Amino acid sequence: MHAPVVGGGGGYGHAVVVGSSLAGLTAARALANFMDQVTVVERDWVPRGPGRRRGVPQARHTHSLMTAAQQGLEQLFPGIRQDLTDAGAVHVRMPEDMLLLGPSGWLPRADSGLSMLSAGRDLIDAVIRDRLLADPKVTFLREHEAVALQPGRHDTVTGVWVRRRDRKTPGGWATRHLISADFVVDATGRGSRAPQWLAELGYEPPHETVADAGTAFATAVFAMPVGHVADWKGLLLLPSPGDPVQGMLNPLEGGRWSVSVCVGDGRSLPTDHAGLLRAADALRHPLLHDVLRGATPLGPVYGCRATENRWRHYEKLRRWPDQFLVLGDAFAAFDPVHGQGMTAAVHSALVLDHMLASHGTAVGLGYRLRRALAHRLAPAWRTSTRASRAAKDDQDPRAGLRTRLSRRYQARIAAAATRDPYAAKALLQLLQTAAPPATALRPRVLRAALRGPHGPAPTAPPTTTHGQDTHRRRPAAPPAPALGMSDSPPWHSLTRPV
Template sequence: MSTEHTVIIGAGMAGLLTAAVIGATGRSVTVLEQDQGQGRGQDRGQGQDRGHGHGAPVPRGGVPQGRQPHVLLHRGLSAIEELLPGLRGQLVDAGGVPLDTGDLAWLGEHGWAPFGTPALELVSATRPLVEHVVRRRVAELPGVELRGGTRVRGLSRGPTTTGGGWLIECFDGPPVRADLVVDASGRSSRLPDWLTQLHIGAPATTAVDAGFGYAGRVYVAPSDHLGRVAGIVMLPVPGAPAGGVALPVEGGRWMVAAVGAGDHRPPRDPAGFDAFLTRLRDPALADFARSARPIGDITVHRRTHNVRRRYERLTHWPDGLLVVGDALCAFNPVYGQGITVAATQALLLRQMLAAGVRPGWERRLMRRLHRAAALPWAIATGEDLRHTGGGPASGLDALFGRWSGEVDRLAAHGNLRAQRALDRVYHLVGSPAGLLHPALLAAAVRGRLLGLPTPVPRPPLTPGSAQRDQTDTERHPAYPPPP
């Protein structure tokens, strides 16, 4: 199947990174996006929001979670740098804040993670800025067109008289012909309906919803507002299904988000938001919010369910069709996996194209794309099922889940090897097999027999006091370190 002209439906991160891969081969690529103003003009630096946040790029209407904090996992950062060399530097030049995960104040289920030792690098930035920098790079590729204001209505086979392929039918324009169609339209993808209309059939779909919700607000504070602490992460855990984050971003701002499941979802109003932060199991985020200056409204996001569409199980997968990103497998955003999975899928596409396309290559690639989503899916749904009272799918998963909890307990008691193993799995740079290191097994047995060391102390969290090294445990005796 010729891939001389490719049409990508959706101009989010999955669509942009796919366009970067295909465009780099010299093929013609058209990216269709329903949002207005997403064409080449904006990608050359126009169309930014001059009225808010220091001229920062505007969140796209197609990304409702775009106003919430985003964590670009280490694997995602390195994968995007591989796809678009120099992107990390451009992101930092645009205001992104480099930080080390070892400098985060991270409160997990069993206590604080070890603090102050080098671990994995991140660049903290708003989702609109990350997309803007990537979009600008992709738009510069010859043969790539970003076409905004285009709503796709359906998909049909092209007439044999014009060489076959696909016709992408649009609400507000003529159909677009393509040899290769890539669905990158996100979790709202209508491809299952289109395939049913083409008598190909819809994929089996699995959904897991723990009922999480976000409320986010932007604050103004210097990047060293927390001194040696680069940011705060408080995970929602069973028994305490509310948490939040505070991360520095471009323009001297911080993104603060509260997150909770079910009846513990945070509210939209400022008084309720502040009250929610004070009810968390540690005062760190409430203290930060009181010490910084809020700007703008509180934004909420509720669509956080996990959805996996098993296209690889369809008996007859059509030539010239791929599905990537959230259209294939969407995750609860609380785990920050979506962009990283899209970037790793783009790398798999690049490998396949470099090897040369042969008949049936789309079906083989779809299987690889699904495998790339398997580990993050297991992580996200495994954690979410704990909040719903459900359990893992198999006894082996349950056993591994208990062992992961044991490794987390070791980390909360100062075992740096345990923490680094967890970091590597969470950031998708290592295999879960790393949690089975003999040294960790020995440490767990020793802990059961002799007891674990003292828990990791609370990091030095004193908002607004970069020169001081006093802990908030001293300021808040009612909040001792978690057990």
């Protein structure tokens, strides 16, 4: 990939980016490498520093910046990982710093080379935004809503119509005005109105593919219990076949935790702290519930159901206004259960950076960009939609032979992952959709899956700070060697077998 020349270049005129969340911020960075001036149009008031914004309601939920997103951000904003950790983001090696209950049992805490940066979403955006605010080429136009595109001659776009928020005017908005631009990016997220904007100019709206697993999140922030000591930083209790509820605890800046319970298949969500605790207790292992009992809630429990995988096939449209691009969730939105949205946004900005470096804003760029974006996002899309379908098929006894075989093979990888760090890494990569599905067929993974685990899956979480000696929560059950379950103490006699 082309290495961006930060702050260099110039000469291609004025770009307008609509939306200042992850996709908009990273696109603005890529454009600033080539354009004379970049204007970021944002409907919300944009705070200085971390602050809640109406336009990014998902910011209340647990956000992990996965390995690939960190690497991409570092290319766009050299030193950004250090900035994020200086601001309080927590670096969590996976699964070394985590207690991770896979579909078949606890994963060994070996070094896999994978990690996440864990922080409040407002903080992540604020640190990136600060970098852009320091760039003299970039201007933020706060409290301005984009409402339409300005067409030019021969299938081009020459600007964006915006209206300023004006609380004194009936309706809350001033009269719209035009911002001229040589390049326009729509990064307005799942609610993007680009299909309507295009239709108003006589273009065909894109065909959409939707894969919805009915995933829903309930999230609350907690202060750690006083005197909390642990040899881990985060918890992830993944669903298993027949038990589609996931629990996670991510560390946040300021010694806080973001805790989410994620349900599938349109099930009901907890709406208060008592409900969240009950949901944590019903997970495959009581650890999250036990840890939370001593923690102090710092805000309400928020829910989110807008989680479907949705791809708007802009890449397939034949007629298109050149110098216009849609990216981020507005182009392809992923089920957040895999934590991929920010990675996709960063990768899209890198595609933009690369294409501008190769072709400038020459005629035909729009076509090339749409194709290149689709190509870049396709592997993550395939993995994410396959996982969404599998979540449904798990419940479907009439699933076909191919589905049943794939399900069985994945179950073998998950079983091997409880003993084999290489299989554990492959499992994590597949879960993060950070690797193509072919990862599952790498010789070492294949061998581990076919051989099966070296012994029974550990039934105790791999920690010395939360377990039998620290917390006897349930009566100890007698060891059950006949079931091949217990090679470790049975403190946590599970509510359901892992």
